[in-house]
Each structure stands twice: as structure tokens, then as C-alpha cells.
Amino acid sequence: MNSKIWLSSPHMGGGELKYIHEAFEANWVAPLGPNVDGFEHDLENFLNENVKVAALSAGTAALHLALVECGVEHGDEVICQSMTFSASANPIVYQGAKPVFVDSEKDTWNMCPEALQQAIEDRISKGKKPKAIIIVHLYGMPAKMDEISAIAAKYDIPIIEDAAEALGSRYKGKTCGTFGRFGVLSFNGNKIITTSGGGALVCHSEEDKVKTVFLSTQARDNAPHYQHSHIGYNYRMSNITAGIGRGQMEVLKDRVDARRKVHEFYVELFREIDGVEVLSETGPDFYSNHWLSAILVNKEITGKTREDLRLAFLEDNIESRPLWKPMHMQPVFADAPYYGDKVAEHLFENGLCLPSGSNLKEEEKERIAKIVKKIF
Ligand SMILES: *Cc1c(COP(=O)(O)O)cnc(C)c1O
Numbered sequence: 001m002n003s004k005i006w007l008s009s010p011h012m013g014g015g016e017l018k019y020i021h022e023a024f025e026a027n028w029v030a031p032l033g034p035n036v037d038g039f040e041h042d043l044e045n046f047l048n049e050n051v052k053v054a055a056l057s058a059g060t061a062a063l064h065l066a067l068v069e070c071g072v073e074h075g076d077e078v079i080c081q082s083m084t085f086s087a088s089a090n091p092i093v094y095q096g097a098k099p100v101f102v103d104s105e106k107d108t109w110n111m112c113p114e115a116l117q118q119a120i121e122d123r124i125s126k127g128k129k130p131k132a133i134i135i136v137h138l139y140g141m142p143a144k145m146d147e148i149s150a151i152a153a154k155y156d157i158p159i160i161e162d163a164a165e166a167l168g169s170r171y172k173g174k175t176c177g178t179f180g181r182f183g184v185l186s187f188n189g190n191k192i193i194t195t196s197g198g199g200a201l202v203c204h205s206e207e208d209k210v211k212t213v214f215l216s217t218q219a220r221d222n223a224p225h226y227q228h229s230h231i232g233y234n235y236r237m238s239n240i241t242a243g244i245g246r247g248q249m250e251v252l253k254d255r256v257d258a259r260r261k262v263h264e265f266y267v268e269l270f271r272e273i274d275g276v277e278v279l280s281e282t283g284p285d286f287y288s289n290h291w292l293s294a295i296l297v298n299k300e301i302t303g304k305t306r307e308d309l310r311l312a313f314l315e316d317n318i319e320s321r322p323l324w325k326p327m328h329m330q331p332v333f334a335d336a337p338y339y340g341d342k343v344a345e346h347l348f349e350n351g352l353c354l355p356s357g358s359n360l361k362e363e364e365k366e367r368i369a370k371i372v373k374k375i376f
Contacts, residue, residue: 005318005367008190008292011255011359016247023239031217033239035246042249043185043200049178051202052209055237055245056216059164059186059199063134064091065212065235066160066182066201070132072097079119079157080134081111081143082326083344088134088162089327100130101328103340107282109294109323109347110143111135112340117151119339124155133159137166137176138324139353140192140259140291141279145171145179160184164199167192168256168289177202192255192291192358193248195241256289258358263290266354269369273376275301292356294323296347304375306352312371323351 019035028034036055043053056062072078074096080089082101092099102119105112116133123130133152135143152159161180163169169176177183183202187195203209214220219232237245248255263278270276275298281288297306306322313320325348328338355368 002317002367005355005360005364006357007319007321007353007355008357009359010189010194010196011357013247013251013254015250016244019243019246020240023243028239031236031238033242035239035242036237039237039242039245039249040200042246043202046249046252047175047178047183047202049175051178051183051204052206053185054201054203054209054212054216055242056199056201056212056235057237058197058235059162059184059188060087060091061216061233061235062182062184062186062199062201063088063160063162064094065215065233066184067091067095067097067132068215069208069211070158070160070181072131076131077123077128078132078134079116079123079130080327081136081138081162082328082338082340083109083138083324083347084136084162084327085164085324086327086330086332087164088136089333092134097131099327099333099336101326101333101336101338103338103342104138104344104347105144106343108141108143108286109138109279110141111148112343113144113147113151115340116148119337120151120155120157122339123337129155130157132181133157134162135159135180136162136164137169139279139294140166140169140289141281142166142169142171142176142286142288149179158182161202163202164188164191165291166289168252170287172285182208187245187248192259192289193245193252195237195245195248198237198241198245200237255358259290259356260288262356262358262360263288263293265365266293266295269372270295273302273372276376290356292353294351294353296350297352298350302376306350309372309375310352312375313368316367316371318355318368318371320355321353323348323353
């Protein structure tokens with residue numbers, strides 16, 4: 001059996017252990033310490049835009065706290081991009097609120113501004129103004145932020161920007177994660193950099209960061225005993241985990257370059273193949289980290305389906321995966337409203353994510369190319 005080629009596997013930079021050793025030597029083995037401060041500082045420098053970052057246990061935790069801080073409560077409605085991973089939508093339900101799903105557009109595969117506008121107006125006409133809008137930069141591709149931000153501003157609804165897949169991406173030169181009222185980052189094992197598991201909430205004021213840290217550390221009031229006036233969470237990142245993050249920040253730029261090279265490899269590979277489209281930037285406003293390279297297979301033109309390719313890869317021990325199954329098609333969200341024109345459904349039926357690791361080797365690319373040429 002050939003060795004396994006992964007869709008996206010952890011890629012250590014070499015500097016991580018230094019920070020972990022420091023933490024052990026100083027006995028900072030807790031959800032606070034110099035690595036947590038250092039990692040937040042590194043992220044703030046990288047993101048720019050004067051943001052304040054709170055390091056948390058997961059991207060999902062960051063989404064949950066963003067909703068709490070936007071005042072989302074039981075019975076409220078929250079708009080969410082349908083084409084995404086379930087972690088974008090689940091925290092809406094943690095709050096006892098209801099998700100309203102919005103379709104994608106064909107250029108970026110992210111939230112369609114027209115469908116968003118339609119959804120907001122229809123919800124308002126039904127007597128319920130949405131409390132927040134969760135947008136996603138899928139696979140690292142920035143969403144159409146100008147159009148989306150203008151609509152959000154018109155109706156005065158805060159944007160929660162799920163940039164879990166888009167650290168290092170930019171829209172009109174501005175880093176993804178810094179557009180929304182809050183931005184969400186993830187450092188799960190498969191993301192562009194990893195801390196094994198972890199996330200962060202990007203805030204725009206020191207006050208919001210302080211509040212986020214307070215909520216993520218069990219919401220203790222300032223008193224010698226344990227006193228609580230709010231419901232808190234145990235969502236803070238540990239000093240050990242943050243040490244991995246500091247090491248990974250040293251190589252983030254290299255990781256973005258490497259993923260973008262993998263994307264170029266696929267663009268070249270499919271250039272001669274009619275009926276296969278690689279998700280790519282549609283103009284200079286967009287700069288994707290290309291966390292995952294993804295394709296759309298046109299059945300009519302190629303005579304093949306994405307399943308034909310996925311199964312051929314599988315036989316050669318190469319991992320590939322259909323695109324995220326849209327949330328409005330998920331059994332658990334069957335009752336949720338959905339606005340759009342079935343673009344997300346089309347993407348799901350015909351799309352495939354390809355091995356995209358920043359550690360993908362030349363001989364692995366050759367194995368991938370061989371299967372692609374065999375199928376098409
Ligand atoms: C990974 C991911 C998350 C969740 O992040 P975790 O750190 O795994 O909790 C949220 N949204 C999207 C789009 C993701 O890809």
C-alpha cells in the first residue's frame with residue numbers, strides 16, 4: 001500500500017518546543033502565562049488594524065463568545081452562511097437562538113449579498129430582526145466584504161466573521177478576521193497553523209478583549225472569594241498550547257506561501273482539462289491563503305463525477321473530501337429557514353477538496369497528477 005497523502009496535516013515549524021520547555025521550566029502549566037500573552041501579541045501584530053486578540057480553547061468557543069457578546073439570547077434569530085462547517089452554526093443553538101441560512105454566490109462560494117438582503121428583509125417583515133450575521137471565508141477565500149458590510153451597516157446588524165480557515169487571507173489588502181464586529185480564528189490540527197486545538201476571538205477594543213477573557217475564565221468577579229454575577233465559560237487557551245502557537249507564528253508566512261504553491265500546482269494540472277474549475281481569486285481584491293484547494297467537476301463536459309475522482313484517489317490511499325455539506329441540507333437543521341438559489345447545493349454535489357498540506361511533497365504531487373490524468 002502506498003503511504004497516505006492527507007488532505008491537510010499538522011506541519012510543525014521547529015520553534016514550538018522551545019516555548020513549551022520555557023513553560024515547563026517556569027511551571028506555567030495553566031490557562032494563562034507568558035506564552036498566552038506572547039501568542040496574542042504575535043496575532044495582533046500579524047493581523048494589524050489595531051485589533052485585540054483573546055486566545056481561546058477552540059474556534060467554536062470563539063464563535064460562542066462572539067454571539068454572547070452580541071447579545072444573542074433565547075428565541076433570537078442569527079443569519080449564517082449555509083455553505084460551511086457545522087461549527088459556524090452550532091453555537092447559535094447553544095444560545096437557544098435560531099439559525100437562518102443564506103446561500104453562496106458562485107465567485108467566492110461565500111455568502112451571496114443579494115440572498116442576504118432578501119433574508120434580512122423577509123425576517124424583518126415577519127417581525128424578527130436578525131441579531132447577528134455569521135459570514136465565512138471558505139477554504140481561505142475572502143467573502144465579498146464590501147457588499148456584505150454595506151448591507152449589514154444598512155440594517156445595523158453586527159457581523160461575526162468566521163475566519164477559521166482564512167488566517168493569512170486578505171480582502172482589498174486588509175487581513176481576514178478584522179472586518180467583523182468580532183473575528184474568529186481556529187488552530188485546530190488541520191488548519192493552516194495549529195496548536196493541536198485552539199482558537200481566538202479578534203476584538204476591536206481593549207474593553208471587548210477584557211470581557212472575552214473574563215467570560216472565558218468562568219466570569220469571576222473581583223473579590224477574594226469566588227463570586228459570580230454572570231454565567232462564565234472555561235474557554236481560555238492554555239500556556240502550553242499557546243507555546244505551540246508562538247512557534248507556528250514564526251512560520252505562518254511560509255505556510256501561506258506553500259499552500260498558495262499547492263493551489264498553483266492544481267491550476268496547472270487542470271488547465272488542460274475542460275470542465276474542471278479550481279476555486280481561484282476572481283480579481284486583485286481577493287488574496288486567499290488557499291487553506292484547501294478545491295475543484296468543481298462538470299459532469300456533462302467531463303463525463304465524470306467528483307465521486308469518480310474521490311474513489312480513484314482513495315484506492316491509491318490519497319485523501320480527498322466533498323465540500324462542506326450545506327447547513328440547510330443537514331438533518332439537524334431541517335427546520336431552519338433558508339434563502340437563496342441552490343448555489344450551495346450545486347457546489348456540494350460537484351465539489352471536491354484536494355490534498356493541500358503545506359508539507360505536500362513533490363512525489364506526492366506526482367501521484368496525485370497520475371490519478372487525475374487517469375480519470376480525465
Ligand atoms: C475549523 C472551523 C471552525 C471551528 O474551529 P475549532 O477550532 O475546530 O473549534 C469553525 N468554522 C469553520 C469554517 C472551520 O473550518
